[in-house]
Amino acid sequence: MSILVTGGAGFIGSNFVLDWLNASDEPVVNLDALTYAGNLQNLATLQGDARHVFVRGDICDRALLDRLLAEHRPRAIVHFAAESHVDRSIHGPGAFIKTNVDGTFTLLEAARTYWTGLADDARRAFRFQHVSTDEVYGSLSADAPAFTETHPYEPNSPYSASKAASDHLVRAWFHTYGLPVLTTNCSNNYGPLHFPEKLIPLMIVNALAGKPLPIYGDGLQVRDWLYVRDHCSAIRSVLERGRPGQVYNVGGGNEMTNRDIVQAVCALLDELQPDPAGPYNRLITHVKDRPGHDRRYAIDARKIEAELGWRPAETFQSGIRKTVQWYLANADWVRGVQSGSYRDWVAANYEAR
Numbered sequence: 001m002s003i004l005v006t007g008g009a010g011f012i013g014s015n016f017v018l019d020w021l022n023a024s025d026e027p028v029v030n031l032d033a034l035t036y037a038g039n040l041q042n043l044a045t046l047q048g049d050a051r052h053v054f055v056r057g058d059i060c061d062r063a064l065l066d067r068l069l070a071e072h073r074p075r076a077i078v079h080f081a082a083e084s085h086v087d088r089s090i091h092g093p094g095a096f097i098k099t100n101v102d103g104t105f106t107l108l109e110a111a112r113t114y115w116t117g118l119a120d121d122a123r124r125a126f127r128f129q130h131v132s133t134d135e136v137y138g139s140l141s142a143d144a145p146a147f148t149e150t151h152p153y154e155p156n157s158p159y160s161a162s163k164a165a166s167d168h169l170v171r172a173w174f175h176t177y178g179l180p181v182l183t184t185n186c187s188n189n190y191g192p193l194h195f196p197e198k199l200i201p202l203m204i205v206n207a208l209a210g211k212p213l214p215i216y217g218d219g220l221q222v223r224d225w226l227y228v229r230d231h232c233s234a235i236r237s238v239l240e241r242g243r244p245g246q247v248y249n250v251g252g253g254n255e256m257t258n259r260d261i262v263q264a265v266c267a268l269l270d271e272l273q274p275d276p277a278g279p280y281n282r283l284i285t286h287v288k289d290r291p292g293h294d295r296r297y298a299i300d301a302r303k304i305e306a307e308l309g310w311r312p313a314e315t316f317q318s319g320i321r322k323t324v325q326w327y328l329a330n331a332d333w334v335r336g337v338q339s340g341s342y343r344d345w346v347a348a349n350y351e352a353r
């Protein structure tokens, strides 16, 4: 038995692979194109571990998918691979359509062919798990109830539109072909191995470097933050006990404004690595807003809690402390990801703001 993971060298995928192999000996075939967001350093502790088979390749490559499925005969596919950064989708949406839409379509078709050819028992047990986002539901007003699984789709960015399209494809492959799919729509993750283009790791690495902490617009946008390992445990619960064809919203119940997030990061850094030049929040700057910026996301996670008994293990306070401690202890990892292309991105996104 094995599972095929796509995008397992990225932030959530690598946390998932590490957690999976920590908890079980079931092998993981990890297919990842190693875009700017993929990093084999995330998986360095698995070097020489026969339970982890890494394959560099693209989910748009049908021949490769067919070969991997025929060779490894996985009992499940857990699909993380995606272009994931909203700001990059604004600068260049094409890659998002290619990977998130075409790539998911290609993977679904390869999975369908493979699944159709399985013996009865294996066909019944097979699962295709699609890892998606709360951003497909659009933006909430301040007092609107949190997103449930039946909230209308109202994506507002090229990223969320491409993820919404992929969710629809996954749904259709269940209804039309009976492929046993599961979809999770999760809120904002944070934790170790988070690429420092996203809010929390960007603020940590900029603060430690004495650089400005750029808050878009008024900073009163709200996100619902979930520690990444809690997202991984939710995915494992859904994979093992979720009902095919169902959607499960996953969230941490931690709605916070971006301003409060940045203040919390600064306060922890003040405690754990004080800067002789003064409190880190002196570096906060308000910059031009993100176009089409969603104001608020909030997840109603009652379905996964009631049906599968899943609960997050971390509070925001415990999770953010672990996260900041991880970045302080892993300065080499941070240096490693701040390559020339990272610096080019920072210049492209922030210099014109």
Ligand code: NAD
Binding pocket: 006, 007, 008, 009, 010, 011, 012, 013, 031, 032, 033, 034, 035, 036, 037, 038, 039, 057, 058, 059, 060, 079, 080, 081, 082, 083, 084, 085, 099, 103, 131, 132, 133, 134, 163, 185, 186, 187, 188, 189, 190, 195
């Ligand atoms: P990430 O950008 O850190 O990692 C994406 C990974 O996919 C990288 O390793 C990259 O190399 C790989 N990849 C990209 N294009 C590929 C392709 N064509 N073929 C094969 N591999 C490819 O993303 P993440 O934050 O880890 O997100 C993983 C998944 O979870 C995504 O589907 C994302 O939409 C979803 N999600 C993310 C969050 C979050 O807060 N980060 C929240 C909810 C859902």
Ligand code: DAU
Binding pocket: 084, 085, 086, 087, 132, 133, 134, 135, 186, 187, 188, 189, 197, 198, 199, 200, 202, 214, 215, 216, 217, 219, 221, 222, 223, 258, 290, 297
């Ligand atoms: O909600 C789930 C989504 O969360 C995932 O699907 C995405 O893959 C993931 O990137 C994340 O999207 P966001 O756009 O919410 O995350 P990001 O970290 O880019 O931004 C979080 C908030 O912080 C958002 O309101 C924009 C703001 N922000 C972000 C950056 C990078 C700033 O104010 N300044 C910044 O420099």
